[in-house]
Amino acid sequence: MLDAYIYETQQLLEALENTLLAGESGHRLDADQINEIFRVVHTIKGASAMMEFEELATLSHKLEDMFALIRDGKDPGAAWPALFDTMFAAVSFYNAEMAKLLDKQPPNGDSLPLRERIEELVRLISGDNGEAGPQPDEKSAPEGEAESAAPEAVAGEGKEKAEEPETEDAYYKAVVFFEKESQMENLRAFGIVQELEKMDVRFAFKPADLNAKDAAEEIAQNGFVLYVRTGGSIDEIKSVLDETLFVRSVELTPLSEDCGEIPDELRAKDEAPAAAAPAAAGAGEAAAQEDSGGNGNGGESAPQPSGAADGNGATAGQQASGAAGGNGSAAQSGGMASFETIAKQNFISVSVNKLDSLLNIVGEIVTAQSMVINNADFGDRPHESFDMAAQQLHSLINELQDIVMSIRMIPMSTLFQKMRRLVRDMSRRFGKQIQLEIIGEETEVDKNVIDYLSDPLLHIIRNSVDHGIEKPEVRRALGKPETGKIVLEAKMTGSDVVVTISDDGAGLNKEKILQKARDKGLLTKPESEMTDREIYNLIFLPGFSTKDEVTEYSGRGVGMDVVRKNIAYIGGAVTVDSAPGKGTTHTIRIPLTLTIVDGMKFNVGKMNFIVPTVNVLSAIKPSPDDVFRDPEGNEMMMILGKVYPLIRLSEFFNIHDAVTEIADGMVMHLSSDERDFCIFFDQLDGEYQVVVKKLPGYLEKCSSSLKGIGGCAILGDGSINLIVDVNGLAAEC
């Protein structure tokens, strides 16, 4: 239950934050956005109150009141910026509380400072002259007075005791008590009044003004007192009362006709039975004043239509009192523990570990399947029906695999939207104007990827805002638009998800980077031989940080190597490109959940390799005429009139028993993200679905010799195959 609460509240907060961000770019909220926010805070309020999180409920209530005010036509005007700030602060507060709950901590944050800000805003919005602020009080005050006067009058002093009743109607007094915590007792009474009006009875009640500010309280304490005059049986009325929700008890006593307690209007002769009720039910002061005048002429005092207590004014008053009431009423204890034990229903949250094992098992099934289907025991015997069964198994396993994968996939949007808030907060702090453009947020990636990507993204964007984008005046002087731009983009490319973060800021400072690398002894090759790109990518080396000062946002020099580590952990890579004065682009490349791939198997000498099918453009039996060397001595291959670099895998991996004659081997035309190229190998060996395993740790340590290898896979026949890292290989040619 608590999980459901946290989950949903977080969703709502996210929606709220996005609405705010969208609104802030226009410096105000439109009617739809206001309604939306109102609804969101209202829902949070309800849920928080159910969970007995008092602070959260109270804060939501304040927010709700404020937005009710705006929704009903008050324009914050100059207060918009403060309103946005306060709302963002509120979102942060809620988020912090949700984080505590996730941590199994009580949500003990103090919302008072926020509430004070909201109150201040409400004062501003409603106009300092008190035009709207005190309105509820002004309105409800007289009503309160009227109400307090009314019951006396209704109760009457029985001055006209002597009057003879015309009919043989019986009089009853009913005192209705509602359940202790039923709340809004005045409206519950109003419901009874509505029911009675449908019946052929005359009645009066006290408190006479059900809209009065303290009517609910009075009813809660003293009960709702009904005086009924009926010609028929009282049972009908009794059953109405009994059937009313949250009625705790009804004390029904017959009154004798001459009882002084009977309100005058019930005795009045000339009225149509139903008319008496509206007179009293009408919330208007008119009725109450007439009554208090004691002339007993109830019939005339009914200028308002039945139940016309639309009570807009009164409602505002009640809202105010509701706020106070709400604060107190939620103060019950011990909600959390019991909620936690209640089973969850509609959705379940599953630990990612379980999903991991599920995925692993699916991987094992794929391998086992291949072991069965390609089992050597079959030999050359025909096995048609087995093949059919095997085919069906294969497609089912494929489906299973797709589902397991899709369970783990979530869109980037959650992650990307978080960046909006970061950019907003930071650009304000640094006095910069920055627009964040988000592209492809619907791109789905594995849940793990999102978790590991979060920190690197934050870090890179912080850098862009802090060091990349210049201040408006600088940008103006440089002839750039004053508002800087950061583009955050995600897209799929075959087997990878590529996330790019580009800004149009100052770009990286090559000299400064080199200087720093020299100082820290990080250079591994002569400066003159380094390309710009290599220089820029020095920033990812451990211990490198060009930051001169530590700011709240830019971290403490842990720097970009953490970015690189995090991304490497999920099998990805990050690179940076920059043009001085034009901006910087970070490119993060992450494999999709690559645990199971379709691959082409081939061999070089006795070594078996698998290359992911997505990278394969074609496989060719080459003619020696198509292969030649460029002036630098690199081997090239001509395919359909175009020339591509050719890598002999036997040379690249240093395999000695492999084919060397072009005519005896085969060529595969591969596409990588950077370029298309060809590899030369011995023989193609069919298409397989394989489960990618990481290379054993002891091999990873000698990573320099593992260029071009992305992992390994065990096939059904037990053979070990190396998986070609096409992008890694491309970098070598």
Next chain:
Amino acid sequence: MARIMVVDDAAFMRITIKNMLKKSAHEVVAEAENGKVAVERYKQFLPDIVTMDITMPEMDGLKALKEIMAINPKAKVIMVSAMGQEAMVREAILSGAKGFIVKPFKEEGIIAAIDKLA
């Protein structure tokens, strides 16, 4: 035993109400996340009792109440309200709601309310 439809835009509230009603003799036969869906599902399931949130997207609870009352004038609808919604509760009563329950409420409260109407 009554057949109940729970209408609320917050899944959390729907789950809460459903869980609370588990301990009663009643069965939640349908749920709806806004007024529009509620009206459709009402026609489809004809539940004995509806618990209806007031503030919802698409179509609010008041409008849905009115439409349901138009479909079946004897429909039993309990409004689920919060403090601050007095005006809307009032309108709901005038529109034929059988009663209302105020958030936050307790298990006993909602079960008693439904028991009474069932």
